[in-house]
Amino acid sequence: MTGRAERLRGERTPYVLATVVRAERPTSARAGDRALVLPDGTMEGFVGGHCAESAVRDQALRLLASGESTLLRITPGAESDPLDGLVTVSNPCLSGGTVDVFLEAVIPPALLHVHGDGPVARALADVGRAAGFDVRPMAAGPPLPDAAAVVVAAHGRDEETVLRAALDAGVPYIGLIASRKRGSSVVSALDGGERVRTPAGLDIGARTAPEIALSVLAEILSLRPRPAPAPEPGPAAETEGCRH
Structure with missing residues (x-):
């Protein structure tokens, strides 16, 4: 996996490195499992079964567009999570289980x-x-x-x-x-x-x-192109903030 990642960097091919950091049975993934996600959606490696792979691929392709990294939690019946930096998606597979995958976008330098x-x-x-x-x-x-x-x-x-x-x-x-x-x-x-x-x-x-x-x-x-500035908070947001 390391050699393949080095070749991709040498070829200036962006990719996402997906690493399982926590897994709860009955998921088939184990902590330390890794996979590479390429811009065409190809996955090389293993981070779990079909449902986990699908969720990892979808999120990784979004990260390739933004250049960001995130922690992805795939778990039964959950749609959101209040923790910053954590994206939670539902695991639709009957086998269930929860897996946390760190997704690191590796974008070639200019x-x-x-x-x-x-x-x-x-x-x-x-x-x-x-x-x-x-x-x-x-x-x-x-x-x-x-x-x-x-x-x-x-x-x-x-x-x-x-x-x-x-x-x-x-x-x-x-x-x-x-x-x-x-x-x-x-x-x-x-x-x-x-x-x-x-x-x-x-x-x-x-x-x-x-x-x-x-x-x-x-x-x-x-x-060089600059990102669009974040929108200014509206009156409602400002009022809400004053209550704290």
């Missing part, structure tokens, strides 16, 4: 492709990894399908080829490390070149390679 091997490119790799990115070198081929960003810091080598591949792939952030004049010249020759940010990075007065890398990572983070 992928940053860096093209180049100079000081700025190396600094981008170091700063990017420190910020939690999966940093990978990019040659003249297409970026991986789930790339969050492509940054070209190659001092003129294969720049247009890499930028064109990133544009064709619809990568959300594409940056070119170059002077304003040279950067404008490069992107003007590209179809859709207006999407390329050059000089890449926020204007923070960066001069050294690590500073430039920091400004680029800051720009990537500033442009």
Whole structure:
């Protein structure tokens, strides 16, 4: 199971690790049983019979969409539970039994492709990894399908080829490390070149390679999609809260 999980991480495949943490007979699962749930609903491993597997699969697929983790309780006749972080579902199987399964969503970190091997490119790799990115070198081929960003810091080598591949792939952030004049010249020759940010990075007065890398990572983070804010409590909720 551990080897399979490592391969999935290497392939950047999201999955949910389901681990039985408590089981009451007559359930067939035992504490420590584990399974992997993949985005297509495939389950590898064992966390109980058909009813348990179905409940685990349904909840795991929801978690893959949110990136969260939770504790799932499958028990006869129960529909809800007041404990925070616990989702309770009814076990419809005649065999009965209660099983608690911890569901951990494992989502690949944001992928940053860096093209180049100079000081700025190396600094981008170091700063990017420190910020939690999966940093990978990019040659003249297409970026991986789930790339969050492509940054070209190659001092003129294969720049247009890499930028064109990133544009064709619809990568959300594409940056070119170059002077304003040279950067404008490069992107003007590209179809859709207006999407390329050059000089890449926020204007923070960066001069050294690590500073430039920091400004680029800051720009990537500033442009990433943000979750919608939680709704403000209504009058009823505010009034109820004042009673306590």
